Amino acid sequence: MPPPPFVLSLLLLLLLQIVVVVGGEWLDSAPTTPGSRNETGTRNSAANSSVGVLLLSASTDQVVIDNGLLHVAISVPGGDVTGIQYNGLDNVLDVLNNDDNRGYWDVVWNLPGHDIIFDRVHGSTYKIVSESSDQIEISFNRTWSISTNDTFVPMNIDKRYIFRSGCSGFYTYAIFDRPEGWPDIEIDQVRIVYKLREDKFQYMALSDDSQRFMPTAGDRSTGLPLAYPEAVLLTNPENQEFRGEVDDKYQYSIENQYNRVHGWICDEPPAGFWMITPSNEFRTAGPVKQDLTSHVGPITLSMFVSTHYAGKEVGMKFNSGEAWRKVFGPVFVYLNSASPEDGSNSLWEDAKRQMYGEVKIWPYDFTACDDFPNxxxxxxxxxxxxxxxxxxxxxxxxxxxxxxxxxxxxxxxxxxxxxxxxxxxxxxxxxxxxxxxxxxxxxxxxxxxxxxxxxxxxxxxxxxxxxxxxxxxxxxxxEPPRHGPTLWEIGIPDRTAAEFYIPSPYPTLMNSLYTDNRKSRFRQYGLWDRYADLYQEHDLIFTVGTDHYRKDWFYAQVTRNAGNTTYQSTTFQIVFELQQVNDMSTYYLQLALASAMESDLQVRFNNASVEPAHFSTGPIGQDNAIARHGIHGLYWLYGIEVPSFQLHGGINTIYLTQASAKTPFQGVMYDYIRLEGPPET
Incomplete structure (x- = not known):
């Protein structure tokens, strides 16, 4: 005779609370098994290491995994990482935040024509996907239906975490699934967020030449908000060395192709928290798409989808009836530590080595996911x-x-x-x-x-x-676009404006991270305002053969502040000489843009006031690269026919007018300009 239902329920509850291998309560004690060390003394964490014993315990509101190096707590059934105990730190995450505001996935989405919705992805069911003495994979799934809260994006989302024995970190990924027939939606952002302890993690590292001690969130809260959101002038920071500096999370953006490892370092005890992305295959918009990394908080991100430096053009749009399925990740959350003798300086180098190791073994062969091919x-x-x-x-x-x-x-x-x-x-x-x-x-x-x-x-x-x-x-x-011989050219066709003149920032609006980093000097705040300082009486005039684009072509064509919160369009002039013009022939102007923000670029030849303009791009661009300290956004290329009657022998002038002028952040960046003569026969 089968046992009564209440007995089955009691047994199930007891099983849930029993340690699956060997149990342990969250934060009862630090892991005691040390990790192996490499030559520098930094703790090493090869994925197949036998260090440690993989332990899992579960209760009605959390699951805890201990692999001998770190001790991780995840909420049940939400699937948010609420605690990471490591190297003597009882929790590397910010305990001042709520449990669901420490380590989480989120989605920014909207119904077409409606306001955007910020959706923290909390699971509704939890299960162990696979389990052995060497590896555990767990799932937190949320299934959408028409009756679901309308703040949830219409997607089935399965968040996964993988823990491996002796591995100083964990892997995470998510499966997004949209069956056929679901509502029209737009998705602008998919990401992972980890918020760390501000009292411990104060040194940020993005690359070999972009790392330093950082101001705090508290410093930002007492600062002066600047003209563009997210930018703050630090006026009364706890560390007075940051006084007078600008902090803006977009100053720390990186192109996808280089965005492989970034994170934070704790000095005491020496420990690092890193986001490692071994492949870009699941990120949107290609290798040169820029995105956020780590920033003041301290916060570390993994960005999968965003409209940053591109606009809604790269946001995902799903029409009714469109089915879709995609795996975002896995990415690796890596923690490392160093001996007191080595200190924290070795942690960045070790994080890079770990990143190269993860790249080498990609694609991983240990996921329990049919949608992730080995x-x-x-x-x-x-x-x-x-x-x-x-x-x-x-x-x-x-x-x-x-x-x-x-x-x-x-x-x-x-x-x-x-x-x-x-x-x-x-x-x-x-x-x-x-x-x-x-x-x-x-x-x-x-x-x-x-x-x-x-x-x-x-x-x-x-x-x-x-x-x-x-x-x-x-x-x-x-065969690149070409109609005739080059008569002259300005810039380098590399899809950025980096070769043009980038001014020094205002001394009162600097970020010291880029003071001596010339290749990233465009990351400084407020450079767009320097245009009016340099060209007070008239707009830029560039003379071919005399001027040089590295010092005489301002990196962005921006609007001019006319006072009383009004702005004026600007017109760049290119002055050049032609010995003669071939009658009844066609010349070509190759015009490549590295960025455009709510712009209308009009081109006129030898007549500054002709209407309509000889050529106009029409309204283009939402990449916001000027305001967000990027040297490029999306790439635009225009091949403009120039009938010979629009030119003449002697001095000629091309007028480039950016006609949209409602804000200081509208404008274009040029990549390359070339005038071609008529085809040679």
């Missing part, structure tokens, strides 16, 4: 890219250092706005040879662009990747 289930593509431009060389040139990638099928260049699929990119070598490895099965287009040349390449045939395939495309030739 290496054997993936394929590769190889080839060699050349560039043919007969006005530069009669012979094909190597596509040296070309960006070559696979992304969803679409027009040439569409990869920079693609947001729902997976992308796989590599850099060709100096001979244009490339290999794209570890590609998920599916249908793709192959795209490329070559620094030093304008435009985008697209291979003319779709590429289907199957498990285990190795596709050799042989020799590919890219």
């Amino acid at each position: 290496a054997e289930q993936r394929g590769s593509v190889v080839g060699q890219l050349f560039v043919h431009d007969g006005y530069i060389s009669e012979q094909d040139m190597y596509g040296a250092s070309a960006y070559v990638g696979l992304a969803a099928p679409g027009p040439a260049g569409s990869w920079q706005r693609e947001n729902k699929g997976y992308q796989f990119w590599t850099r060709a070598n100096k001979r244009g040879l490339f290999e794209i490895e570890k590609v998920r099965a599916g249908d793709y287009n192959l795209y490329a662009w070559v620094p030093g040349f304008i435009g985008d390449y697209k291979y003319d045939t779709n590429i289907t990747i199957t498990p285990g395939c190795s596709i050799d495309l042989g020799t590919l030739v890219y």
Whole structure:
């Protein structure tokens, strides 16, 4: 005779509270098994280490995992990381925050035409996906239905965590699933957030040359808000060395291709907290898309989807009836420590080594997820890219250092706005040879662009990747846009404005992180206002053959403050000389933009007031790269026909007017400008 239902329920509750392997209450004691150490004394955490015994205990409101190096508590069924005990720290996360505001996933979304909604992704069910003495994977799932709270994004979301024996960290990823027939929605952001203890983690590291002690959230709260949201002038910081500095989380943005490891360091005891991203395949909009990393809080992020430095053009839009499924991650949350003799300086170097190790073993073979294919289930593509431009060389040139990638099928260049699929990119070598490895099965287009040349390449045939395939495309030739010989050029076609004149910041609006870092000096606040200081009487006039773009071309064409919160459009002039003009011929102006923010760029030839303009882009851009300290946003390329009657022998002037002028943050950044003569016969 089966036991009564209440007995079954009691047994189930008891089982839930029993330690699955060996139990332990949260924060009862620090892990006692030390990690192995490398030559520098920094604790090492190879994923297959046998250090420690993997322990799991669960109750009705949390699950706790102890692997011998760290002790992690996760809320049940929400799936938020509420505590991480490590290296003598009872919790590296901010205990002053609520449990659901320490380590969490969130989504920013909206119904079309409605206000955006900030959705903290809390699971509604919890289960152990797989379990052994070496590894445990747990799931926190939330299923949407029409009756679900309308603040929840219409997606089924399964958050996963993987813990491995002796591994000084944990892996996390999420499966987003949208069945056919669900409502129209737009998603602008998907990310992970970890908020650390401010009294311990005060040193931030983003790269070899971008790291320092940081101000605090309290310093920001007493500071002076500046013209653009998120930017604060520190007026009364606890550490007076930060007084008079500007802090803005967007100053710490990094391109996806370089955003592999970042985080924070605690001095006492020496410990580091790092976000490691071994692959960009699940991030949107390609390798040069910029995004947030770590910033004052202290906060560490993993950004998967965002509209930063691009605008709504890269936000995901789902139409009614559109089914979709994607895995974001896994990413690795890594903690390391150092001996007192080595101190905290060794922690960044160890975090980099760990990152390289994670990249080497990608894709991971230990996830319990059918939607995450291992290496054997993936394929590769190889080839060699050349560039043919007969006005530069009669012979094909190597596509040296070309960006070559696979992304969803679409027009040439569409990869920079693609947001729902997976992308796989590599850099060709100096001979244009490339290999794209570890590609998920599916249908793709192959795209490329070559620094030093304008435009985008697209291979003319779709590429289907199957498990285990190795596709050799042989020799590919890219013919960049070209109509005639170069008469003159301004800038370098590299999709950024970095080569142009970037002014020194105002002494009262500096961030010392970039004081001596010249390659990132564009990250300083308020540079757009320097234009009016430098060009008080008239707008920029650039004379070809006399001026040089590195010192005479302002990096951004911005609006001019006219007082009383009004702004004026600005007009850059390019003055050049033609010995003669070929009648009844067509010249071409190649105009490449590195960024555009709510702009309308109008082009006129030898007539500053002609209406309509000889050419206009119309309203373009929402990338906000000027205000958010980026040297580029999305790339725009225009080939403008110039009939010979618009030019004349002698001195000519091109007028570039950015006509939209409602705020100080509107404007464009130029990548490259070239005037081409008529085709040679």
